[in-house]
Amino acid sequence: MLPVKGASDAFESFDDGMGDHYVIPSEAAPHVGGLLDLSLLDVTKPAGLGGALT
Numbered sequence: 001m002l003p004v005k006g007a008s009d010a011f012e013s014f015d016d017g018m019g020d021h022y023v024i025p026s027e028a029a030p031h032v033g034g035l036l037d038l039s040l041l042d043v044t045k046p047a048g049l050g051g052a053l054t
Contacts, residue, residue, distance in 0.1 A: 020044045 010026040021044045024032060032038055 008026045012024045012026070012029065013022065015021050020042050022038065022041045023043050024041050028036055028041065032041070
């Protein structure tokens with residue numbers, strides 16, 4: 001996978017205090033809570049699957 005030309009590699013990362021960890025790319029931040037549900041950016045759930053995603 002190649003990065004989109006001109007895209008930023010900046011992101012914010014935070015824990016919600018309930019055990020979930022989120023990573024939000026800077027381009028996506030304005031859309032969280034509107035076009036994007038925050039759960040889409042929860043990186044805890046894939047990690048909890050116990051391995052690589054196929």
